Amino acid sequence: ETGVTQTPRHLVMGMTNKKSLKCEQHLGHNAMYWYKQSAKKPLELMFVYSLEERVENNSVPSRFSPECPNSSHLFLHLHTLQPEDSALYLCASSQEAGLAYEQYFGPGTRLTVT
């Protein structure tokens, strides 16, 4: 198992619910990432945080709201989602932001929107 944990591992929510995904890294890294992995589509980068500041937002709808309270924790707050948002949401971290640094991935949260 990697040093990146994600909770919950599975989540089922209705379109009117509000929920949050949590990611924690125990590697002392300064950068964290959210990715979306949908069936039959390539993995998509959603957000990048470096030292708790958002450095990239890849045109993600506002119903997804990230939060990085410190360099070890990353949240993804969800509200009024659509069925097409059902996917595996992966968190990753790296020593610093930037591709010279290997990204370490968590196991993901399988989200189903009903």
Add this chain to the structure above:
Amino acid sequence: AQSVTQLDSHVSVSEGTPVLLRCNYSSSYSPSLFWYVQHPNKGLQLLLKYTSAATLVKGINGFEAEFKKSETSFHLTKPSAHMSDAAEYFCVVTKAAGNKLTFGGGTRVLVKP
């Protein structure tokens, strides 16, 4: 712009035989290239990466990949498949600087006993 195409969505091999996963990329600048593996219910793990050093890159678990600029390819190989190699493999391209990884669609590998 950059893109990456994995030519096979599924590959089936027998245990002990070679594995070849094909990847072609498109990039308007010198790319960095990666291969990641994802086992069921697990996150992605980096197998190897190319960042403009040696064109033949050796990774973990006996995998290697060769960067061929003339063919815009970065195929992944392993001489002898093991049952534990059954997983999904992703080819990834990016520019040398920046944060954005562009993933291919993935190749699912089945290893038969």
